[in-house]
Amino acid sequence: MTSPPPMATLALPTVALDALLRSMADDEFVVGFTDSEWTGIAPLLEEDIAMSSLSQDELGHATALYGLLAELTGGDADALAYDREPADYRHARLLDHGRGDWALTMARRYLYETADAVRLEAIAGGRWSPLADLVAKIVREERYHLMHVEAWLDRLATGSDDTYARLTTALDELGPDAGTVFTPLPDEQALIDAGILAAPMRELEDRWRAAIAPAFARLALPPIPPTVDPDSGRTDHGAAFDWLWSEFTMVRGSDVGATW
Amino acid sequence: MTRDRDGAPAPAIEAWEVFRQEKDGDPMRHGGSVMAPDAELAAHYARELFGRRQESVRLWIVRRGDVVDLDDPDLLQPPLDRSFKKPGGYVMRDKLAAARQASGQAKPKARSR
Numbered sequence: 065m066t067s068p069p070p071m072a073t074l075a076l077p078t079v080a081l082d083a084l085l086r087s088m089a090d091d092e093f094v095v096g097f098t099d100s101e102w103t104g105i106a107p108l109l110e111e112d113i114a115m116s117s118l119s120q121d122e123l124g125h126a127t128a129l130y131g132l133l134a135e136l137t138g139g140d141a142d143a144l145a146y147d148r149e150p151a152d153y154r155h156a157r158l159l160d161h162g163r164g165d166w167a168l169t170m171a172r173r174y175l176y177e178t179a180d181a182v183r184l185e186a187i188a189g190g191r192w193s194p195l196a197d198l199v200a201k202i203v204r205e206e207r208y209h210l211m212h213v214e215a216w217l218d219r220l221a222t223g224s225d226d227t228y229a230r231l232t233t234a235l236d237e238l239g240p241d242a243g244t245v246f247t248p249l250p251d252e253q254a255l256i257d258a259g260i261l262a263a264p265m266r267e268l269e270d271r272w273r274a275a276i277a278p279a280f281a282r283l284a285l286p287p288i289p290p291t292v293d294p295d296s297g298r299t300d301h302g303a304a305f306d307w308l309w310s311e312f313t314m315v316r317g318s319d320v321g322a323t324w
Numbered sequence: 325m326t327r328d329r330d331g332a333p334a335p336a337i338e339a340w341e342v343f344r345q346e347k348d349g350d351p352m353r354h355g356g357s358v359m360a361p362d363a364e365l366a367a368h369y370a371r372e373l374f375g376r377r378q379e380s381v382r383l384w385i386v387r388r389g390d391v392v393d394l395d396d397p398d399l400l401q402p403p404l405d406r407s408f409k410k411p412g413g414y415v416m417r418d419k420l421a422a423a424r425q426a427s428g429q430a431k432p433k434a435r436s437r
Contacts, residue, residue, distance in 0.1 A: 110369035
């Protein structure tokens with residue numbers, strides 16, 4: 065593999081890069097925290113451990129991405145993660161449905177993980193090495209996440225009438241928001257011009273829809289509908305996120321400024 | 325398509341034995357067991373329980389029912405004196421040392437890990 069020429073720091077499209085890192089970090093942070101709600105109550109002990117471990121992986125990715133964002137903007141990773149108001153988070157609306165039952169959780173994970181894989185592929189090999197290098201590592205962990213959730217999608221779709229009904233109900237709820245992972249970023253053309261992102265989000269969304277279509281057809285699942293209200297795909301988070309925010313800021317808020 | 329429309333019972337959750345290799349060249353050692361409904365999920369759970377901290381380079385996951393279990397005392401703990409089958413009576417050390425000296429070969433080092 066030939067490495068691309070190094071990019072001068074001055075040439076970084078800071079505003080667009082901030083938006084990209086923030087969206088990725090917030091996605092991983094929110095999906096990780098939401099999934100961690102299963103700790104202690106997952107369908108069986110082994111799955112409980114697996115789910116908790118997956119959640120930790122996602123929070124680990126968020127930590128690394130917030131760290132990169134903090135370096136870029138001169139901020140603090142913990143402050144980015146915990147000290148914003150709910151309206152200032154930029155995760156995809158797909159992740160704003162609350163924990164739900166196991167089928168909803170697996171449906172959300174499937175939609176998110178497959179979308180994230182397409183997004184990561186468009187960033188790996190990019191010209192800003194701090195992000196490209198991190199993404200190369202994240203991709204290796206996400207491989208297992210995909211295997212895990214694909215196994216569950218198969219089992220829920222083919223297990224029984226009940227599991228199929230629960231899965232399709234979950235997909236009905238999440239489907240209109242699924243494409244919000246690809247909400248266009250402010251000034252995203254600057255990322256493409258700088259060689260940080262391989263293609264516009266709209267194009268990545270098309271790739272993602274094409275990527276999951278065969279599995280949906282094989283499992284007789286209803287296709288994912290077009291995204292509803294795509295422009296607010298990473299704002300307008302709603303009550304479920306307000307609750308999650310109050311949960312994940314509770315400890316830090318209990319003793320502001322404490323060193324942990 | 326294997327969807328079961330007849331409401332057949334969910335697959336039974338059963339035990340899988342997990343063997344792990346800590347690093348290349350090490351023997352596979354028994355790590356423990358996981359409960360899972362099938363081989364694929366058993367592999368996922370084994371990975372989470374015995375591999376998520378980078379403590380293994382390889383796992384073997386075996387359905388407990390597929391393990392050949394032998395615990396027959398007539399076969400394993402026969403009552404007669406079988407001490408003559410143990411190698412303790414044959415001290416090889418001095419003979420080996422003499423043979424090495426005769427051939428000019430050094431004692432091999434412990435296998436590198």
